[in-house]
Amino acid sequence: MNNPSQRLSAHFTLAEMTHSATAARKGIANVLTPEIERQLFLTADRMEGVRALLGDKPISVLSGYRSEAVNKAVGGSKTSAHRTGHAVDFICPSFGTPAQVAAHLAKHLTSYDQIIEEFGQWVHVGFGPQKRMQKLTAKKVGGRTVYSQGIG
Numbered sequence: 001m002n003n004p005s006q007r008l009s010a011h012f013t014l015a016e017m018t019h020s021a022t023a024a025r026k027g028i029a030n031v032l033t034p035e036i037e038r039q040l041f042l043t044a045d046r047m048e049g050v051r052a053l054l055g056d057k058p059i060s061v062l063s064g065y066r067s068e069a070v071n072k073a074v075g076g077s078k079t080s081a082h083r084t085g086h087a088v089d090f091i092c093p094s095f096g097t098p099a100q101v102a103a104h105l106a107k108h109l110t111s112y113d114q115i116i117e118e119f120g121q122w123v124h125v126g127f128g129p130q131k132r133m134q135k136l137t138a139k140k141v142g143g144r145t146v147y148s149q150g151i152g
């Protein structure tokens with residue numbers, strides 16, 4: 001249980017799906033429950049599909065699961081899909097920019113809740129149960145996050 005080197009799927013480990021640079025810096029534990037761990041296996045499996053769609057190029061996970069304390073520390077939304085282990089923020093530089101990655105996934109990925117190009121810096125993909133198939137772009141406007149329809 002909670003062995004960080006544990007493999008969730010061929011290319012994703014528990015360590016990367018629970019890592020938080022902010023939490024590490026602030027000494028906050030990203031507490032995992034067995035239920036969340038089970039969900040992370042499913043999310044990692046969906047991320048294998050994302051990786052395949054991006055030509056099997058390496059993906060860097062910036063943020064996966066966030067405990068309540070970690071989510072608070074990074075300023076995440078209370079209803080964030082990261083809280084339940086359903087969402088991943090990532091980059092895939094050898095495929096392209098976050099906007100290019102998000103646009104490609106918006107065209108080809110099936111059965112997801114949200115694809116968000118966030119601040120031109122990374123892609124958020126959510127696999128929550130609502131399956132809204134939302135395609136959004138997030139920008140900071142006057143310090144607030146504003147979402148617009150579509151990618152880019």
Ligand SMILES: [Zn+2]
Pocket residue numbers: 063082087088089124125
């Ligand atoms: Zn996210």
